[in-house]
Amino acid sequence: MGRLIAISNRTAADPKARAGGLAVAVWESLKATGGCWFGWSGELVDEIPRGTSVYRDEGVEFVLTDLTHDEHESYYLTYANRVIWPVFHYRLDLASFDSEAFKVYSAVNQRLANMVADRLVPTDTVWVHDYHFLLMGDALRHAGWEGPTGFFLHIPFPPPEMFSAIPEHHWIARALCAYSVIGFQSERDRANFERYLVDQCGGEAHEDGRISVFGTTTRIAAYPIGIDPAGFVEAAHSPVADRAAERISRFLGGRELVVGVDRMDYSKGLPQRFEAVGQFFDDHPDLHGKVSVTQIAPPSRSKVEEYQELRLELDQLAGRINGDHGDLDWIPLRYLARSYSREELAGLFRIARVGLVTPLRDGMNLVAKEFVMAQDESDPGVLVLSQFAGAAEQMQEALIVNPHDRHKVADAIHQALTMPLEERQTRWRKLRDIVVKQDIAWWRNNFLRDLEPAIPA
Incomplete structure (x- = not known):
């Protein structure tokens, strides 16, 4: 060649x-x-x-x-x-x-x-x-x-x-x-x-x-x-990742972290995801104050009208969820419409108990693979993955969900948070092996x- x-x-x-x-x-x-x-x-x-x-x-x-x-x-x-x-x-x-x-x-x-x-x-x-x-x-x-x-x-x-x-x-x-x-x-x-x-x-x-x-x-x-698995593992343990993990840990105060990272695009199913998060807190009042959801969604194509409307919808949904469920010392859903570096995101993935990757339609979605590689084998988090992401064909050991069904997504979040360590490790090892082999x-x-x-x- x-x-x-x-x-x-x-x-x-x-x-x-x-x-x-x-x-x-x-x-x-x-x-x-x-x-x-x-x-x-x-x-x-x-x-x-x-x-x-x-x-x-x-x-x-x-x-x-x-x-x-x-x-x-x-x-x-x-x-x-x-x-x-x-x-x-x-x-x-x-x-x-x-x-x-x-x-x-x-x-x-x-x-x-x-x-x-x-x-x-x-x-x-x-x-x-x-x-x-x-x-x-x-x-x-x-x-x-x-x-x-x-x-x-x-x-x-x-x-x-x-x-x-x-x-x-x-x-x-x-x-x-x-x-x-x-x-x-x-x-x-x-x-x-x-x-x-x-x-x-x-x-x-x-x-x-x-x-x-x-x-x-x-x-x-x-x-x-x-993805480059070794490169992302390295990014997840970099000084920048450590500082990002430390910063959000101070906010978490021992709470479990559920994280989503997506461009602000209607294909990513963010309104549906927010509705599922609201449903999760509706269904599990016993977990109020014990779980925090962070969604990072940097704006994209801001000149396109549909994206401007999406931004407004997400602002309103986040406000309603926090108004309904929040407390003086707890914000259920942190919604950050800005960009973070690859290393900072890797640090957040590393300490997250649940990764939410629930697009309505996606060619692949590499965030799913990055989340897996950032995890600690001794205590890995759980990936909740849309059946409509291309990654779902490879990553069947994730919790596969229909992103249009907010009740099932809410159930999957709860299942991930309560999953026994042995099952989490078994699922994670199989996902890691796929990501490493098919890099x-x-x-x-x-x-x-x-x-x-x-x-x-």
Whole structure:
């Protein structure tokens, strides 16, 4: 394999962005192959830029382009985040279909593809990431690139009847099939895409995971993304983590900690989670003053109206729960709408008795895996996990819940708090083994191994 070429909306150009997730896996492969990472610079300009920003760091070349204000509005805010994001998270009611925005989305994909193609050599392998670049494989073909091109979708893929609600669904599907390999977070996501191609596009699925459709054959498979387990264990025992754990311990005063950490996004099920917390305190007055719930939810995409409404709803729910159940010396639900560092979060996970990971829909959700790795084997906490997170396919030893059922989530919180030590340890060891075995390197290697057969000899 020659150079690995990565394409994503945002890159790890900032060294601080290389601490976890996608950046860890891609960065190591880029360094090993002297690769190149293409993406958005983060800057907005008035006119389409003629040039790019290019620089090298640790042998990796970054090629970044600015977006115009119109591109950012139409490609990013409107089409990617008001069409693709809600539909792919099963929220047709929040989608705002816009054919003009799709034209800009397509144009940005082609503009970046042209930028990439100009720097490619025949021995390169291209790896494209996420929903911002659904059309990139096809755009690269139009730009003249014929080499191996893989795509990984980090968010869910919806059922065919939902995906086909997008007016441009056929165009998107045809463009996706220009990729040599298409990767999904879960088997459910892979099956949804296969069913769409077979039922609505006349595709033929082969036993080896390939599918023939639109006059081409591509491989589709599930590659559940992992974390860097050893790195997160180290983060959980860092001085920063120790200070964070000490700070919240002073507030807890010996109470059990239930913790949730999510971006403020409607896909995360935060209102439903707050309602379940309220139900838990309704059902268990004997635990008043003995349990404290902390929810960290840094705002995201604050310019999008749906997120502004979510923030208001969470403010109101938290106020009602604390008004109903709180006391002079006890706040049942601490809701913090701000960001904390990876090490600080690891410190909170380490001392938590319960981790709440209850999205309404999620591609994977790495918080679930981070919570597990932060735990102390001698006295581990319990993970409460939504059945609709991609992580649920791997992490069956968690307490699996339906996030729409506040009574069952409340029961799961109580079960976690009262679970005997031996059962907690047994569940935790099985979860830890999965997270360690199927880590970020395992994910990367599995994907690139399947992409290698598409590389010319």
